[in-house]
Amino acid sequence: MSAKAGLFSLDGELLCEAKFKTKKCDGVECTVSSLVELAKSLAEQANVDFSKVVAVGMGVPGVVNSEDGIVLRWTNFGWNDAPVAKLFSEFSGKPTYIANDANVAALGEAKFGATKKYQSSILLTIGTGIGGGIVFDGKLIEGFKSAGAELGHITIREGNDGLTCACGRKGCYEKYASATALIRQTRHAMVEDLDSALWQVADGKIENVDGRTAFIAARSGDETAKKVIDQFVGYLSEGIADFVNILRPEAIVLGGGIANEGETLFEPLRKAVDARTYIAMDIVPLKIVGAKLGSKAGIYGAFTIARDKIKE
Ligand SMILES: [Zn+2]
Known part of the structure; x- marks a missing residue:
C-alpha cells in the first residue's frame, strides 16, 4: 500500500510532504499503527515536535463513514466496520478525522485548487x-x-x-x-x-x-x-x-x-x-x-477535514 502525507500549518501552508510505501500488514490495528509511525516520521522530517501537531485528517479508500470515523467496508484489505479514526487517535494521541479518499480529494480541490x-x-x-x-x-x-x-x-x-x-x-x-x-x-x-x-x-x-x-x-x-x-x-x-x-x-x-x-x-x-x-x-x-492539485488534492482535503472539525 502506498500513502501520501502532508504536514500543514493551521492557516493551510504545506510545510512538508512525503510519499510512503507502507509494509504489508495483517489487520487494521497493524496498518493504523504503521500509519501513525509515518505521521511521526513526517513531523521529524519537518523538524516539528509531534506534540505540537493538533489533529490528523485522512482520506481512506472504501466506504468510509466520516461521522464516526469507521471504515464500513474496504474490500482490498478485507476490512469491515474498522474503527480507523478511533485507533489512529488512540495510537497517536491526536484527534483524528477520516473520510473517503475521493471525497477528500474533491474537498482539497475545492478549498485550495x-x-x-x-x-x-x-x-x-x-x-x-x-x-x-x-x-x-x-x-x-x-x-x-x-x-x-x-x-x-x-x-x-x-x-x-x-x-x-x-x-x-x-x-x-x-x-x-x-x-x-x-x-x-x-x-x-x-x-x-x-x-x-x-x-x-x-x-x-x-x-x-x-x-x-x-x-x-x-x-x-x-x-x-x-x-x-x-x-x-x-x-x-x-x-x-x-x-x-x-x-x-x-x-x-x-x-x-x-x-x-x-x-x-x-x-x-x-x-x-x-x-x-x-x-x-x-x-x-x-x-x-x-x-x-493533481495527486496533492488528497492531502489538502485531509488537512481541511481536520481543520474544520477542530474549529467546530
Ligand atoms: Zn457501476
Missing part, C-alpha cells in the same frame, strides 16, 4: 473508473453514512445493451467515460481504421494506447481520432449534465491525466454539456475546468 473561488463544485476524477466528490458551501455532500456521491455509477446507457459494470449494473457512466473506457474506444477505432494516425502515436502497437493517444492524434488532424474524442466527450457530458441538472454546482472539475488535455477536451465538452443541461449556461453560468 481549481475551484477555490466557488462555493459549490463537483470533482470527477477520470481514471480506471470515475471517482469524485460533491462540495457545497465548503462542505462535502456525502449522503447517509457517507455512502453517496458514487458518481461513476449512474447509468448513461439504458437496457441490456449497456456494458456490464463491476457494480452489477449495465450501462454505468464509468464504463463509457473513464480513462479505461477511452483506451478501449481508441483501440476499437484503430482496428476499424488501419490508416489512422492513432497507429503512429501508438508506435504501431495497440497495447501502447493510453488515455493520451486519441488526443495527440486528434491534434495532428486525424479524423478517426477526432471521432473517438467526439464520442468520448458525448459520454462524459451525459453524466455531467445529470449532476448539473440535479445539483447545479458553480463548477465541474475534471481530475486525472485527462485534465492536462486543455482545450482539445474542454472546449467541446462545455458545448456538449450546455446542449444537454436543462438550464443553459447563458442563463446560469457553469465553469468546467481541469483540476490543479
Whole structure:
C-alpha cells in the first residue's frame, strides 16, 4: 500500500510532504499503527515536535463513514466496520478525522485548487473508473453514512445493451467515460481504421494506447481520432449534465491525466454539456475546468477535514 502525507500549518501552508510505501500488514490495528509511525516520521522530517501537531485528517479508500470515523467496508484489505479514526487517535494521541479518499480529494480541490473561488463544485476524477466528490458551501455532500456521491455509477446507457459494470449494473457512466473506457474506444477505432494516425502515436502497437493517444492524434488532424474524442466527450457530458441538472454546482472539475488535455477536451465538452443541461449556461453560468492539485488534492482535503472539525 502506498500513502501520501502532508504536514500543514493551521492557516493551510504545506510545510512538508512525503510519499510512503507502507509494509504489508495483517489487520487494521497493524496498518493504523504503521500509519501513525509515518505521521511521526513526517513531523521529524519537518523538524516539528509531534506534540505540537493538533489533529490528523485522512482520506481512506472504501466506504468510509466520516461521522464516526469507521471504515464500513474496504474490500482490498478485507476490512469491515474498522474503527480507523478511533485507533489512529488512540495510537497517536491526536484527534483524528477520516473520510473517503475521493471525497477528500474533491474537498482539497475545492478549498485550495481549481475551484477555490466557488462555493459549490463537483470533482470527477477520470481514471480506471470515475471517482469524485460533491462540495457545497465548503462542505462535502456525502449522503447517509457517507455512502453517496458514487458518481461513476449512474447509468448513461439504458437496457441490456449497456456494458456490464463491476457494480452489477449495465450501462454505468464509468464504463463509457473513464480513462479505461477511452483506451478501449481508441483501440476499437484503430482496428476499424488501419490508416489512422492513432497507429503512429501508438508506435504501431495497440497495447501502447493510453488515455493520451486519441488526443495527440486528434491534434495532428486525424479524423478517426477526432471521432473517438467526439464520442468520448458525448459520454462524459451525459453524466455531467445529470449532476448539473440535479445539483447545479458553480463548477465541474475534471481530475486525472485527462485534465492536462486543455482545450482539445474542454472546449467541446462545455458545448456538449450546455446542449444537454436543462438550464443553459447563458442563463446560469457553469465553469468546467481541469483540476490543479493533481495527486496533492488528497492531502489538502485531509488537512481541511481536520481543520474544520477542530474549529467546530
Ligand atoms: Zn457501476
